[in-house]
Amino acid sequence: MKANEISNYVISLTQNNPEENLTNMKLQKILYYLQGYYLAIFDESLYEDDIEAWKYGPVVCDEYHTYKVYGNNSIIVPEFSNSFNYLNSIQKNFINKVYGYFRQFSPIKLMELTHEESPWLETFGKDQVITKDKLKNFFLTSALIEEFVIKDKIEERKKAAKFLLIDYLYDNELINSTISDTEDIYEY
Numbered sequence: 001m002k003a004n005e006i007s008n009y010v011i012s013l014t015q016n017n018p019e020e021n022l023t024n025m026k027l028q029k030i031l032y033y034l035q036g037y038y039l040a041i042f043d044e045s046l047y048e049d050d051i052e053a054w055k056y057g058p059v060v061c062d063e064y065h066t067y068k069v070y071g072n073n074s075i076i077v078p079e080f081s082n083s084f085n086y087l088n089s090i091q092k093n094f095i096n097k098v099y100g101y102f103r104q105f106s107p108i109k110l111m112e113l114t115h116e117e118s119p120w121l122e123t124f125g126k127d128q129v130i131t132k133d134k135l136k137n138f139f140l141t142s143a144l145i146e147e148f149v150i151k152d153k154i155e156e157r158k159k160a161a162k163f164l165l166i167d168y169l170y171d172n173e174l175i176n177s178t179i180s181d182t183e184d185i186y187e188y
Helices: 003-014 024-042 061-070 089-102 107-115 132-140 153-170 172-186
Strands: 051-054 057-059
Touching: 003 024, 003 061, 003 089, 024 051, 024 057, 024 061, 024 089, 024 107, 024 132, 057 061, 057 107
Parallel strands: none
Antiparallel strands: 051 057
């Protein structure tokens, strides 16, 4: 998959919300975080394009040039295909989660965050391309990685049920209140 396909999907998430401010700089940082977390979680690239270490942070070169006409303004695309059938549901959920988290930050804040992270720090001024290994290794250690893991809903429900069952079995106050509530029901 190409980065422009991911960009199209991310931009589509912002098109119906006039309060969204997805600038070219912000899109570049979102693409960086998407690729890094995807590599760490799924052990494969979300898109094939390279990410380069530029002065203002990580950039996917072709995507930068596509959207540079917007300058510091929000990217607005008049029409989008709503199908995005090149993405599977896991990829869409993943992109939604990562974008949902990082959308809160301004482009400048995202730039500042990337300037504190080893993939950019170790690459800027030395190499141009931030390697996928650097991205993967850095994001594997991120405190946020669990936020973006797509969980199996059935397994999550089973874990929650086990937790609740243990509380129920060993919490005397809960047991006593449940028993008395049950007895009240059957008194009539």
